[in-house]
Amino acid sequence: MASTIPFESSGYRGRLAPSPTGFLHVGHARTFWTAWQRARNAGGTLVMRMEDLDPDRSRSEYADATYEDLRWLGVRWQEGPDKGGPFGPYLQSKRRNLYLEVWRKLHQRGFLFACRCSRKDLQFALGAPHEASSQSVSTVEPPEDEPLYPGTCRQSLNYTPQLPGPTRQEMELPDGLNWRFRVPDGEVIEFEDGNLGRQRFVAGEDFGDFVVWRRDGTPSYQLACVTDDSMMHITEVVRGADLLKSTARQILLYRALGIPTPKWFHCRIVLDQYGRRLAKRNAALSLGALRQRGVTPMNILAADLPRSA
Numbered sequence: 001m002a003s004t005i006p007f008e009s010s011g012y013r014g015r016l017a018p019s020p021t022g023f024l025h026v027g028h029a030r031t032f033w034t035a036w037q038r039a040r041n042a043g044g045t046l047v048m049r050m051e052d053l054d055p056d057r058s059r060s061e062y063a064d065a066t067y068e069d070l071r072w073l074g075v076r077w078q079e080g081p082d083k084g085g086p087f088g089p090y091l092q093s094k095r096r097n098l099y100l101e102v103w104r105k106l107h108q109r110g111f112l113f114a115c116r117c118s119r120k121d122l123q124f125a126l127g128a129p130h131e132a133s134s135q136s137v138s139t140v141e142p143p144e145d146e147p148l149y150p151g152t153c154r155q156s157l158n159y160t161p162q163l164p165g166p167t168r169q170e171m172e173l174p175d176g177l178n179w180r181f182r183v184p185d186g187e188v189i190e191f192e193d194g195n196l197g198r199q200r201f202v203a204g205e206d207f208g209d210f211v212v213w214r215r216d217g218t219p220s221y222q223l224a225c226v227t228d229d230s231m232m233h234i235t236e237v238v239r240g241a242d243l244l245k246s247t248a249r250q251i252l253l254y255r256a257l258g259i260p261t262p263k264w265f266h267c268r269i270v271l272d273q274y275g276r277r278l279a280k281r282n283a284a285l286s287l288g289a290l291r292q293r294g295v296t297p298m299n300i301l302a303a304d305l306p307r308s309a
């Protein structure tokens with residue numbers, strides 16, 4: 001018998017991965033619409049995954065508003081927190097054990113080191129107190145600007161005499177320390193983007209040793225995203241071009257774990273009239289506010305806003 005759900009028969013699996021840390025804006029609308037269209041055109045499945053790992057900034061009101069805004073836009077998904085599905089739970093806050101398993105694997109394979117640097121240490125080492133303080137605040141949110149790590153604790157697994165190595169307990173459970181992935185300095189990470197073409201980044205130059213687990217017991221965006229995209233069998237990742245460098249970092253994680261990467265499709269960033277990136281804090285440009293002013297989904301998707309390259 002033919003399936004009554006027209007949308008789930010091919011092998012294509014895409015995803016929507018919003019963070020409930022604010023209201024969606026026009027940029028999100030375009031990216032999520034594109035993700036939906038690509039899944040639909042491929043006759044595939046779209047998964048909704050709520051990236052609610054940041055305990056300080058995630059709010060259920062934002063998650064509810066996200067679902068509502070997306071439904072209003074016409075975006076539909078087949079698996080998610082509200083629908084269930086074979087690869088749940090679809091809330092990242094409920095997937096800690098899976099992330100822990102991945103941390104262990106990476107750790108056992110020698111890709112990680114424990115980092116005792118405080119934010120202050122990093123600011124000092126980087127010599128850019130103001131920049132670093134705003135950039136290193138959260139690694140749960142995609143840290144596109146995570147500053148290059150200066151290497152202070154890089155050798156700590158080899159017990160450099162000046163630095164305390166992790167205790168036995170810390171070797172088994174990551175909490176209490178930051179854990180970083182040691183990137184292969186100088187190595188070129190290249191990938192083909194379905195929208196933006198060939199991309200090229202150099203490890204150690206474009207990005208440094210990145211956090212995979214935070215001392216407060218939270219996995220980083222990079223680790224959680226790779227874990228989920230692979231366990232949810234995502235075949236193509238559609239997201240904003242602000243995450244291109246994160247893709248390069250994630251490719252290193254896929255490689256370290258010995259699992260194949262999905263395909264990539266990064267959408268151009270929408271800029272405001274002053275050429276600045278839209279941010280969740282610009283409440284006036286949120287989809288909810290625009291909707292209340294009578295703007296239609298059509299207006300939002302068709303508006304000729306300036307875009308970055």
Ligand code: GLU
Nearest residue numbers: 017018019051142225239
């Ligand atoms: N949760 C991320 C965000 O809202 C997106 C992550 C992704 O698509 O990989 O910025």
